[in-house]
Amino acid sequence: MEELGNCISNQISIGRESLERIVSSFTPKNIEKGEFLLKSGTICREMAFIQTGYLRMFDIADGKEITFWIGSKGKFITSLSSFIFQSENYWNIQAISECTVLTISRHRHFELCKQEPKWLEFDNLLLAHSFALLEKSMFAQLHTTAKQRFEHLLSEEPTLFNNVPLQYIASMLGITPESLSRLRKNLVRHTS
Numbered sequence: 001m002e003e004l005g006n007c008i009s010n011q012i013s014i015g016r017e018s019l020e021r022i023v024s025s026f027t028p029k030n031i032e033k034g035e036f037l038l039k040s041g042t043i044c045r046e047m048a049f050i051q052t053g054y055l056r057m058f059d060i061a062d063g064k065e066i067t068f069w070i071g072s073k074g075k076f077i078t079s080l081s082s083f084i085f086q087s088e089n090y091w092n093i094q095a096i097s098e099c100t101v102l103t104i105s106r107h108r109h110f111e112l113c114k115q116e117p118k119w120l121e122f123d124n125l126l127l128a129h130s131f132a133l134l135e136k137s138m139f140a141q142l143h144t145t146a147k148q149r150f151e152h153l154l155s156e157e158p159t160l161f162n163n164v165p166l167q168y169i170a171s172m173l174g175i176t177p178e179s180l181s182r183l184r185k186n187l188v189r190h191t192s
Helices: 002-013 016-023 078-086 105-115 117-145 147-156 166-173 178-191
Strands: 027-030 036-038 046-051 055-061 064-070 091-095 099-106
Touching: 002 016, 002 046, 002 078, 002 117, 016 117, 027 055, 036 117, 046 105, 055 166, 064 166, 105 117, 117 147, 147 178, 166 178
Parallel strands: none
Antiparallel strands: 027 099, 036 091, 046 099, 055 064, 055 091
């Protein structure tokens, strides 16, 4: 739970007692590779902090899996609209590898927002980061090339390329696995 504490205290100024109250509201959970944290069509009742491993958010459109996002160590993952509004969830969240997560229930989350102003402050930052990520993703799909998206992801999340199947990364970038292979080969050729 130390990683969660560090994640929070790196984002906001917080006292030890408040931090302990927040961290103790989370429950550890192990997720096997291939296991679902959340399935589409259900109601999301928890938010998770990833301690180890990789989870992906995806949907199936026209029989094809489309990866929206890949979560890694130190990141939070949930179906935001379903978690907040208790509406039907659109996304599947599945473990790409064995994972350890820390979860907080929706009920405890909102209870903590009322009781602990520092959690509310951190939660507002999480929301802002989520919207910023969505904006960046939409902008990138509209205004950048596949090569630029690949290079940006490689610089931001280099470990993904060693730990996540390339078809998921390609899908997240909006390209075919073959195009991703070509981009990787060209990068190796240019750096050699």
